[in-house]
Amino acid sequence: MVDRADYYEFVAARSDRLLRTAFMLTRDWAHAEDLLQEAMVKAWFAWWRVSGDPEAYVRKIIVTTYITWWRRRRWKAEVPAEQVEVGPPDEVSPDAMRSCDERDAMWRALGRLPAGQRAVIVLRFYEDLTETRTAEVMGCSVGTVKSQTAKALAKLRVDDSIMPARTRKEA
């Protein structure tokens, strides 16, 4: 059993990072805060039975809640992906990617991804989770993670075959 006092330490230590994850998913700080807070509340109620890594627990709530909300089109400000102007971002060289314009291009491209694919990209390449851990967080199979990743990378014009994702120790 995790001590309830640990909860406060956890919030203090991990909120900023998890907020960024939520922001990557929602693309809006306000929604990201809503999402994080909902996850934190659920964690507070369930704290006594959270075993292992509470961050993984909260991250999972964030992702599943995000996908649920997205399905409900709860965020009116967010245009559903299928209604957005179709087309991948302009291709840019890796060297140039660090510029603001190119960051913006990637940001917009991420925004065009459907919720599931965006979540996969965030978990695999921002959170740096393995395919197995990503599947656990999303509650789907590793095969689904692979296929969703491939589709998302294609839309982002990222060639995963050039340098396949490394096998990483579980987060």
Place this chain on the structure above:
Amino acid sequence: MPMTSDDLRGLLRDEGFVGTPPGNPGRAGQIEHRIARRRRRLRGQVAAVAATVLAVAGLSTAASRGVFGGVLDGGDPAASGTASARPMPTVALPAAVPVEKLWPQAVVKVPARLPNGRKYYPEAFVGNRTLLVTTSGGFERTDAIWLYDTGTRRLSQVTRVTTPAKATTFASDFAVGDGRVVWWTARRAQGEIIAEIWSAPLSGGEARKIVTMPAGKEEDSGIGDLVIAGGKVFWSLSAFTPQARGGLFEAPLTGGPPTKIPGTDRHQIVEWPWIGTPGRNDAARPVTFKDVRNVVTGERRSAEVGPGRWTCDVTWCVSYGGPDTRAVRRDGTGGRVLPGEWPFPTDIALDRFLLYSGPRTMQLYDLRSGRLADLGAPRQPRSYTAIQPGDRIYRMDRADGYLIVDFTAVR
């Protein structure tokens, strides 16, 4: 040339890609603002959402400052020198008594569906046993208002509710008085959020728009609170900025241009006729409604509370954001520490009731009598509806239907 997956990893993890959260002092206020919207738009929805409502301010503080509010920060109440900094005794909570037994005259239990089979949401009492209820035509979207006699189970439609095109907030904050019901909606028009107040006779009839006014530019801009009094409708804005200082507005219930009441910048309604500042959404506060004034008598009151985050009603203030909850009167008397962990900010309903969490059930703590009423278990575990100062009722969505407490009938 396409990027590699490592390029993508590096780009996403670059500090500049995501940027910095808007961790300015106004953030907590903005969050509570969203809460208000969410409470409206998702009212009757699951409660984990409502739980979020309560949790938000504490957590937002945590997220922006890395810690919970002052109480948990180690803010020592004894160090502040204020009246409420006197040591507070931890009160022994009495055993919780089922609310039906403790306040039988104030409790109504009704089935989860109306006689016509529809799901509904109780909004207010109109008389002793008659409820004003709303039904929804879709997610969050109210389509009709009804009067439901909980004694005879008779149902009559008050009016139909239409949702404007480009709505940003669906019909919210139903208030009754002077034989009418009012509510508001908001829509986007040319970059502005336009709030509109509607009115219909309780005896039945068509809804009529009685007020139209710009309410801000944010998606969730709108009206913060709405009351009927003396043939008029009064309201404040849900959020304000240095450029838009909100204030208390009024209009005739029969319709007409809104008038701002002078000297009410940044005020919101606490418990009519009391208004207060800083409001629920004001960036400036650690103490919500630190200063209140009665718009009828002109009486003013301020709060002397210790460090940390507090929310006040007309008489009482409650701390939140820490591992315990403290309650104290504005003048510093009656201070007490309520046992149990409740790290989420909670409002006070009708200046006396606090929502409390039991082991498996929700409870109401009466600051006036010190009694604890058990509301039973919510239909969905860990879910409940939040309370706020203007509330006259509390509705508990239980497995056996709604349990509704009429705060005004508690003796």
